[in-house]
Structures are given as structure tokens and as C-alpha cells.
Amino acid sequence: MQAPALRWQVPSGQAIAGFGxxxxxxxxxxxxxxxxxxxxxDVGDPDARPPTAYGLGNFEALPQYxxxxxxxxxxxxxxxxxxxxxxFVTAWILSRTNVPGRRTLEQLMAVPYYMTPLLGAFAWSLxxxxxxxxxxxxxxxxxxxxxxxxxxxxxxxxxxxxxxxxSVAFVMIGAVMKSMDPALEExxxxxxASRLRTMLRVTLPLVAPGVLGAAILVFAEMLGSFSAAxxxxxxxxxxxxxxAMYQLVSQxxxxxxxxxxxxxxxxxVMFLMLFLYRRxxxxxxxxxxxxxxxxxxxxxxxxxxWLLFAVCVFYVxxxxxxxxxxxxxxxxxxIAVAFPAASNWTLANYQTAFTMNAVRAALGNSLLLGVAxxxxxxxxxxxxSWLIYRSRLPGSxxxxxxxxFPQAVPRLVFxxxxxxxxxxxxxxxxxxxxxxxxxxxxVFLPLGVRTISGVMLQIDKSLEECAQMCGAPWGYRxxxxxxxxxxxxxxxxxxxxxxxxxxxxxxxxLLMGPNAKVVTPTIVExxxxxxxxxxxxxxxxxxxxxxxxxxxxxxxxxxASMYAGE
Amino acid sequence: MEPLSPEDGxxxxxxxxxxxxxxxxxxxxxxxRYGPVPAVKGISFRVRAGEQLxxxxxxxxxxxxxxxxxxxxERPSAGAIxxxxxxxxxxxxxxxxxxxxxxxSMVFQSYAIWPHMTVFENVAYGLRVRRKSRHEIxxxxxxxxxxxxxxxxxNRPASALSGGQQQRVALARACVFxxxxxxxxxxxxxxxxxxxxxxxIELRELQHRLGITSVYVTHDLEEALxxxxxxxVMRDGNIEQIGSPTEIYxxxxxxxxxxxxxxxxLIAGQLRPDLASDGLIALETSAGxxxxxxxxxxxxxxxxxxxxxxxYLRLSFExxxxxxxxxxxxxxxxxxxxxFSQVNVTWGDRxxxxxxxxxxxxxxxxxxxxxxxxxxxxxIEGS
Numbered sequence: 033m034q035a036p037a038l039r040w041q042v043p044s045g046q047a048i049a050g051f052g053x054x055x056x057x058x059x060x061x062x063x064x065x066x067x068x069x070x071x072x073x074d075v076g077d078p079d080a081r082p083p084t085a086y087g088l089g090n091f092e093a094l095p096q097y098x099x100x101x102x103x104x105x106x107x108x109x110x111x112x113x114x115x116x117x118x119x120f121v122t123a124w125i126l127s128r129t130n131v132p133g134r135r136t137l138e139q140l141m142a143v144p145y146y147m148t149p150l151l152g153a154f155a156w157s158l159x160x161x162x163x164x165x166x167x168x169x170x171x172x173x174x175x176x177x178x179x180x181x182x183x184x185x186x187x188x189x190x191x192x193x194x195x196x197x198x199s200v201a202f203v204m205i206g207a208v209m210k211s212m213d214p215a216l217e218e219x220x221x222x223x224x225a226s227r228l229r230t231m232l233r234v235t236l237p238l239v240a241p242g243v244l245g246a247a248i249l250v251f252a253e254m255l256g257s258f259s260a261a262x263x264x265x266x267x268x269x270x271x272x273x274x275x276a277m278y279q280l281v282s283q284x285x286x287x288x289x290x291x292x293x294x295x296x297x298x299x300x301v302m303f304l305m306l307f308l309y310r311r312x313x314x315x316x317x318x319x320x321x322x323x324x325x326x327x328x329x330x331x332x333x334x335x336x337x338w339l340l341f342a343v344c345v346f347y348v349x350x351x352x353x354x355x356x357x358x359x360x361x362x363x364x365x366x367i368a369v370a371f372p373a374a375s376n377w378t379l380a381n382y383q384t385a386f387t388m389n390a391v392r393a394a395l396g397n398s399l400l401l402g403v404a405x406x407x408x409x410x411x412x413x414x415x416x417s418w419l420i421y422r423s424r425l426p427g428s429x430x431x432x433x434x435x436x437f438p439q440a441v442p443r444l445v446f447x448x449x450x451x452x453x454x455x456x457x458x459x460x461x462x463x464x465x466x467x468x469x470x471x472x473x474x475v476f477l478p479l480g481v482r483t484i485s486g487v488m489l490q491i492d493k494s495l496e497e498c499a500q501m502c503g504a505p506w507g508y509r510x511x512x513x514x515x516x517x518x519x520x521x522x523x524x525x526x527x528x529x530x531x532x533x534x535x536x537x538x539x540x541x542l543l544m545g546p547n548a549k550v551v552t553p554t555i556v557e558x559x560x561x562x563x564x565x566x567x568x569x570x571x572x573x574x575x576x577x578x579x580x581x582x583x584x585x586x587x588x589x590x591x592a593s594m595y596a597g598e
Numbered sequence: 599m600e601p602l603s604p605e606d607g608x609x610x611x612x613x614x615x616x617x618x619x620x621x622x623x624x625x626x627x628x629x630x631r632y633g634p635v636p637a638v639k640g641i642s643f644r645v646r647a648g649e650q651l652x653x654x655x656x657x658x659x660x661x662x663x664x665x666x667x668x669x670x671x672e673r674p675s676a677g678a679i680x681x682x683x684x685x686x687x688x689x690x691x692x693x694x695x696x697x698x699x700x701x702x703s704m705v706f707q708s709y710a711i712w713p714h715m716t717v718f719e720n721v722a723y724g725l726r727v728r729r730k731s732r733h734e735i736x737x738x739x740x741x742x743x744x745x746x747x748x749x750x751x752x753n754r755p756a757s758a759l760s761g762g763q764q765q766r767v768a769l770a771r772a773c774v775f776x777x778x779x780x781x782x783x784x785x786x787x788x789x790x791x792x793x794x795x796x797x798x799i800e801l802r803e804l805q806h807r808l809g810i811t812s813v814y815v816t817h818d819l820e821e822a823l824x825x826x827x828x829x830x831v832m833r834d835g836n837i838e839q840i841g842s843p844t845e846i847y848x849x850x851x852x853x854x855x856x857x858x859x860x861x862x863x864l865i866a867g868q869l870r871p872d873l874a875s876d877g878l879i880a881l882e883t884s885a886g887x888x889x890x891x892x893x894x895x896x897x898x899x900x901x902x903x904x905x906x907x908x909x910y911l912r913l914s915f916e917x918x919x920x921x922x923x924x925x926x927x928x929x930x931x932x933x934x935x936x937x938f939s940q941v942n943v944t945w946g947d948r949x950x951x952x953x954x955x956x957x958x959x960x961x962x963x964x965x966x967x968x969x970x971x972x973x974x975x976x977x978i979e980g981s
């Protein structure tokens with residue numbers, strides 16, 4: 033009599049919640065991918081859905097656009113090289129030399145990542161446009177001729193992306209340099225090798241996999257980047273794959289299958305890169321990461337350290353301070369010039385930004401979406417993390433793979449699949465905020481799951497098991513032990529998701545409907561349709577919202593690390 | 599509360615006839631796999647009511663996995679686990695009661711003290727789960743804290759405790775709701791040596807006072823010998839021997855136990871029934887020495903081996919009279935190790951290790967006599 037009742041308690045709440053959540057994640061990720069593939073293989077009547085004929089015709093047409101592919105590769109390669117240079121130099125300075133103010137600099141180095149490439153593109157366009165750019169105006173005022181720099185060029189795109197991705201490279205390379213056991217180098221010196229020989233034969237080979245990993249990851253991100261190329265490339269009709277896709281979808285008549293084929297190709301290349309990256313990470317067990325915290329050997333560089341200090345500060349200035357100041361400077365002028373007359377100053381741009389209905393509605397929508405994405409996302413992604421790392425339900429490894437999948441797909445490409453998928457969905461959510469909510473929840477799955485699981489893995493498993501041994505059922509355990517311990521981590525994930533949603537562009541620009549606008553695409557529209565000054569004001573307002581969320585986030589992560597020592 | 603099952607009735611009827619002390623935990627052909635890899639390979643043993651049983655073995659032998667299966671934290675692949683007559687797991691009937699419903703308690707290796715609660719809240723947790731009254735919680739938590747001498751720390755945040763204090767709180771938390779069984783997963787391994795020795799005694803006393811059935815996992819031999827009523831020695835997912843600490847120490851069943859528990863010399867030889875007398879058996883080694891020992895009712899394998907504890911071997915400079923096992927040897931090496939000296943002697947064509955409490959270091963190269971009582975030469979079973 034007792035046995036059947038007990039047998040039912042095993043698949044209880046846990047398993048139902050687990051499989052439900054896994055199923056939801058599976059649909060979110062795979063449904064759009066399916067439609068992306070379908071569109072790419074559609075060679076039939078362009079107006080008929082589902083497709084009337086399948087074939088590889090769209091892919092065979094791609095070589096006609098080889099220039100776009102070449103553009104993408106050139107820009108990505110140039111940006112990767114520059115970003116790695118920034119990242120490597122600053123990482124080396126901050127982890128291996130006695131540069132002053134190391135701790136503060138290290139925190140500052142993460143800030144560029146929270147600036148968007150879009151902001152950078154606006155600012156560097158204002159600074160470096162051949163005619164109106166502030167730098168060139170100053171140059172001419174000093175007696176120079178023509179333009180000193182021109183950043184509305186492929187180089188400009190690479191430059192803006194490199195400044196932004198430099199901080200990613202810094203974090204990755206810095207982590208490798210810090211985790212390297214100084215004994216490995218000391219051993220070489222004890223044997224009698226010179227400093228240079230040690231550097232060449234021991235240090236570099238040890239750091240190389242980390243640098244290569246950073247290179248692959250940064251390059252993959254560059255391939256999928258969109259906003260800088262849109263702002264700095266489109267005026268001169270210079271297209272990369274993402275901007276070309278956007279063009280093909282938004283022109284009339286749209287060329288959906290061709291765009292889909294481009295998207296699939298880009299996705300294939302990125303997938304390959306990330307696969308290589310994972311292989312590299314998995315195969316580098318012989319390197320330095322041993323779970324122990326080392327105090328890396330710090331080199332005394334004497335007076336040179338002030339120069340190195342200046343190098344780091346200069347990077348932060350170029351990537352954060354200068355763009356923000358440029359936008360602020362432009363936003364309070366009627367027509368942005370380098371040497372404004374007294375009559376040129378105005379606050380009208382801010383007033384317009386706050387009073388224009390379209391902008392207010394877009395900002396409101398974005399905040400609403402940000403809150404909704406973050407709140408639903410934390411629950412969904414928290415459950416997924418728990419499922420992957422804590423439950424012993426079968427198939428959790430597969431779920432992890434599935435959830436991390438959107439990382440390999442540029443957001444624009446993913447949004448393309450969603451657009452195509454949800455247009456034919458029986459419930460009319462296309463063009464509403466609901467579709468954007470679904471899109472955000474999907475594309476931010478890797479971000480949310482990684483953040484939450486990072487905190488979850490720091491919490492000793494036996495803390496939960498002990499509650500179980502004390503007789504607490506699943507729900508009670510989650511409520512009294514798991515949740516309170518995860519709380520700071522969940523709040524941090526909430527804020528990250530909020531920030532990411534509020535500044536999202538690649539997916540929103542394709543999926544946003546005319547009656548459900550969000551803020552970043554509206555800002556981009558304003559850049560091309562109205563004025564740079566108004567756009568600067570709008571971008572700064574958005575940045576301020578994000579900055580406030582950031583400050584709260586930092587305060588919370590500091591609290592989260594308090595528990596981690598247990 | 600729950601309807602009585604037919605088994606309950608049977609148990610009640612059978613209880614008076616059952617041997618005293620009665621069995622409290624019964625493990626039957628327990629098998630645990632991780633994928634295709636078996637971690638525990640079909641083991642069976644019983645824990646008597648009120649007994650302290652220790653699972654002892656090198657790391658990776660399956661002892662912690664077995665404990666976690668008893669707790670319900672690990673799902674076995676086959677076999678049965680019964681506690682207090684109730685089936686907790688049975689592969690045949692498809693029963694697997696979740697950990698929280700088994701009414702056991704556990705002390706974890708990492709203590710698992712919840713850092714977001716105070717000491718009081720940590721200890722009160724199990725009582726709050728059981729919806730005890732506020733008054734009862736207060737009295738019982740105070741009692742439990744007093745038991746482990748942590749009463750003054752009641753309102754401390756748990757994250758502000760030292761390792762030893764956390765250990766005590768974990769213990770109080772585990773006993774406070776009077777579980778039927780206490781499980782210990784290497785609870786002392788994170789403490790420093792001195793504190794570990796103190797806690798060992800305290801734990802043992804506490805266990806006696808509460809009279810609670812407990813299963814203890816450790817890889818530390820001294821801990822196992824000092825704390826257990828009985829020891830289960832495990833290796834590679836199998837049980838090598840079950841017995842009281844003295845049984846395990848004096849009568850190791852095989853070469854692994856002889857070697858893992860303390861240090862032993864293994865002496866192989868040919869059986870010489872013609873030289874045996876007084877119920878002893880005699881082996882002749884390849885170098886011709888004859889060793890008398892005991893078989894303890896064990897069947898003599900084709901290649902018999904004696905296990906001789908290093909501490910039972912005696913060195914003397916005059917030939918001891920009236921003993922059976924006496925051989926001339928040469929001291930080959932002597933290392934002073936504090937409480938004892940480890941002496942290697944050349945004995946025929948091989949070395950034997952002797953642990954001697956002698957204070958004087960023995961000069962190397964000196965001739966001496968080695969002797970051992972036959973009852974300390976124990977025949978081990980073939981592998």
C-alpha cells in the first residue's frame with residue numbers, strides 16, 4: 033500500500049519543474065534556428081510560406097557578395113589584432129609590474145565593456161568625421177589642411193570595436209597571467225636561465241593558449257558585431273555581413289532567403305570558432321590553472337611605471353571618458369562644433385528627448401521590457417542553472433549545450449530566425465513587446481545562466497544536502513537555504529539582464545514593431561533621421577539609466593563574494 | 599499517522615525473539631554505479647542498534663558513496679537498504695525513499711554550516727522543519743548547544759566561527775531532532791591534528807551518552823580504531839573484512855587489511871604439517887626458516903602466508919629461551935621515529951621490519967635474535 037505512493041515521490045516537483053524548464057529553453061532556442069535554416073534553403077516562390085521548393089541556390093549566390101565577406105574578415109581581423117594588443121599590454125602591466133594604483137586601474141579596465149560599441153561609434157563619428165569631426169576642426173584651426181583623421185571608414189569600425197573588445201581581451205589574458213604559478217618561472221631562473229630566456233621559453237608558451245583563446249573569442253564576437261558597422265559603415269555604403277543582412281531584410285522587396293543564407297554562413301563560421309575555443313580550453317589542462325590563488329611575481333620597473341600607468345589610463349580615456357565627454361559636449365549644442373559660440377549652447381536636446389512621444393514611449397517600453405526580462409529571466413535561468421549543476425536529472429549536459437547555443441549565433445541572425453518563425457505563429461505576437469521579451473529571454477540565456485551558475489557553483493553542495501538530511505522537502509530547502517545563499521547572485525544576474533535588455537540593438541532592430549518601439553533602435557533611427565545632437569542626448573540618458581544599474585550591481589557583487597569564502 | 603503495513607505487524611511479533619542487540623540498519627547486495635563504472639560492487643552488512651560502525655578504506659574505495667546511499671543522497675543501482683525494519687531502498691520493488699523522509703541525520707565533511715543563519719538558527723533548522731513549538735525549539739536547541747559546549751555562541755552569525763566551533767555546531771544540528779541514525783562523513787578531516795584527537799574522544803563519549811546508532815566514514819586508521827564498535831574495511835567497492843577494532847588489527851583476513859591496518863610483515867612458505875604441534879601450523883620459507891603460527895579456523899590456501907605485525911616482533915641480543923619462533927638476524931638499518939624505532943633486519947634472504955620501543959639506537963650490522971609468539975603469526979586467506 034505504501035510502496036506505490038512512495039514511488040510517486042521520486043519524480044516529484046523537482047523533475048516536473050526540471051523537464052518543464054528544459055523544454056521551454058529547448059523551444060526558445062531551437063524553434064527560431066529551424067526557421068532560419070528553412071529560410072536559407074528556400075528557393076521557391078518568395079511570397080509563399082511554407083517554402084514551395086528547397087535547394088542550395090541561396091548559398092550558391094553568396095560568392096556574388098564576396099566583397100561583403102572580405103569586408104567582414106578585414107574589419108574583424110584588424111579589430112581583433114588591435115583589441116589583443118590593448119588587452120595584452122594592459123594585462124601584462126596590471127598583473128606583472130608594480131604600476132601604481134593597480135587595483136583601481138583593474139576595476140576601471142572593465143568599464144569599457146559596459147559602454148556599448150554604439151555609443152563609441154557615435155562619439156568617434158562626431159570626433160573623426162572628415163568634415164565636421166571635432167578633431168579635424170581643431171586640426172584646421174591649428175592650420176592643418178583637409179582632414180587629419182577619418183573614422184567613418186572600415187578602420188573606424190575596427191577602432192571602435194577594438195576599444196570595446198580590448199577590455200574583454202584584458203580580462204581573459206589577465207586571468208591567465210594571474211593564475212600562472214610564479215614557481216614555474218622561478219624554476220627556470222634557478223636553473224640559470226636569463227630573464228629574457230625565461231620570458232621566451234617559459235612565460236610566453238604558458239600564456240600563449242590564453243591569448244589564442246582570447247583571440248578566437250574576440251574574433252568570433254567581431255564577426256557578429258553590428259552597431260559600429262551600421263553607424264560608421266552605412267553612410268559610405270560599406271557593408272559587413274550583419275549590416276548587409278539588415279539591409280536585405282529592410283529593403284523593398286526584402287530578400288529574405290539570401291539574408292538567411294548569409295546568416296547561416298556567419299553562424300557556421302562563429303560556431304566553428306567557438307568550437308575551437310572550447311577545444312583549446314579543454315586541452316590546456318597542462319597550463320597554469322590549478323585552483324590555487326598565486327601571488328604573481330611583480331616586476332619592479334622603476335620609473336618606467338609612471339609611463340605604464342599612463343598607458344592604462346590612456347586606454348580608459350579613449351574608450352570611456354573621451355566618448356562620453358564628446359557626446360555630452362555635442363548634446364548641449366544646437367549644431368555640434370568644436371568651438372561653439374555662446375548662442376550655440378542649448379538644453380533643448382534634452383527637453384526634446386524627454387518630451388518627444390516616440391522617445392518617451394520607447395524608453396518606457398525598454399524599461400518595462402528590461403524589468404520583465406530580468407524578472408522572468410532570473411527565475412527561468414536560475415532553474416536552468418540548478419538543473420544543470422545541481423540536480424541529478426538525466427540529460428543535464430545536453431541542456432547546458434542547448435542553453436549556451438545562442439552565444440554562437442549573432443543576435444541579429446537569431447532575431448532573423450525569430451522574426452521568420454513568429455510571423456507564422458498562430459498567436460499574433462509579431463510586432464509586439466511580447467516577441468521582444470521572448471527574443472531577449474532567448475539571446476540572454478547564456479549570460480544569465482553563466483552568471484547564476486557562477487554563484488551557484490561557489491555554494492558548497494553539502495549546504496543543500498544538509499538541509500535535506502534535516503528533513504526539509506525540496507521547496508522548503510530551496511526557500512530557506514538555496515535562495516537566501518543565491519540571493520546576491522540572483523540580484524546581480526537580474527541587473528545584468530536588465531542592463532543587457534535596455535541597451536539591446538541587434539535583435540530589437542529587426543523585431544521591433546511600429547507600435548512597440550524600444551530605446552536603442554530608436555536612438556539609431558534618430559542618428560540617421562534627425563540630428564546627432566539629439567541622438568547624443570538620448571544616448572546619454574540611456575547610459576545614465578544603465579550606469580545607475582551598474583553601480584547597484586557592483587555593490588551587490590561585492591556582497592555576493594562575502595559568502596563565497598565559506 | 600501512516601497506516602501500518604503488514605511488515606510492521608510482523609516486525610512487532612518477531613522482535614522479542616530477535617537476537618539482542620537487534621539489527622538497526624541492513625545493507626543487502628548494495629551496488630552503486632556511475633554510468634558503467636561500479637563504485638560499490640554488491641556489498642552487505644548490518645549495523646546493530648546503538649552501535650558505532652565505521653567504514654574504513656583508502657580514498658576511492660566506495661565508503662562515502664555507501665554512506666550517501668544510506669542517507670538517500672545517492673541512488674543505488676541495485677540491492678536493498680533497510681533502516682529500523684523499514685525499506686528505504688529496494689531495487690526489486692522500485693522503492694527509493696527520498697533523503698528528507700528517512701529520518702536520519704548527517705555530519706558533513708565540510709560541516710555545511712549555513713553562513714546566512716546564526717548558530718541558533720542553524721541548530722533549530724531540523725526542529726522548524728518538523729514544526730515544533732517555539733518553546734520546544736528553544737529548550738532543545740539550548741540543550742544541544744550545551745551538549746557540545748557552544749551555548750555562549752547562540753547568537754553568533756555562523757560565518758564567524760572557527761573550524762572546531764563549526765564542527766560542534768554541525769554536531770548539535772545533527773542530533774537536535776533525535777534522528778534514528780547519525781551518519782558521519784569524515785567529520786574530523788578538516789581539523790588540525792591536536793583538535794582532531796580531542797574531538798575524537800568527545801564524539802565517542804557523545805555517541806555513548808545518546809546511545810544513537812551511527813555510521814562513520816573515515817580513511818584515518820587511528821580514528822577508526824579509537825571510535826568504532828565495529829569496522830568495515832573496504833577496497834575498490836568491496837568489503838575486505840568486518841570486525842571489532844582488535845579483531846581487525848590482530849586477525850587481518852588478507853594481505854590488504856594486514857597492510858592497510860597498521861604495518862605488517864607478510865611471510866610466505868610451504869606448509870609443513872610434520873613440524874606442526876599444539877594446534878599450531880608451521881610454514882617453511884624459501885630460505886629454510888620455520889615459522890609457527892595460527893590458522894584461526896581458516897582453510898590453508900595452496901600458497902599460505904602469515905601476517906606478522908611489526909610491533910609484535912622482538913629483538914634481543916641474547917637468545918630468548920623456551921620460545922618456538924626464534925631466529926638469528928643482523929640489524930641492517932635503524933631509524934628513530936619518536937615513539938618507536940623502525941628497525942630493518944636481514945632475515946635469511948629478505949628483510950623484516952620491526953617496530954621497537956627501545957630507547958637506545960641499535961648499531962647497524964649488529965647480530966641479534968628475533969622472536970615472535972606463534973599467536974601473532976596469523977594465517978591470512980588467499981586472495
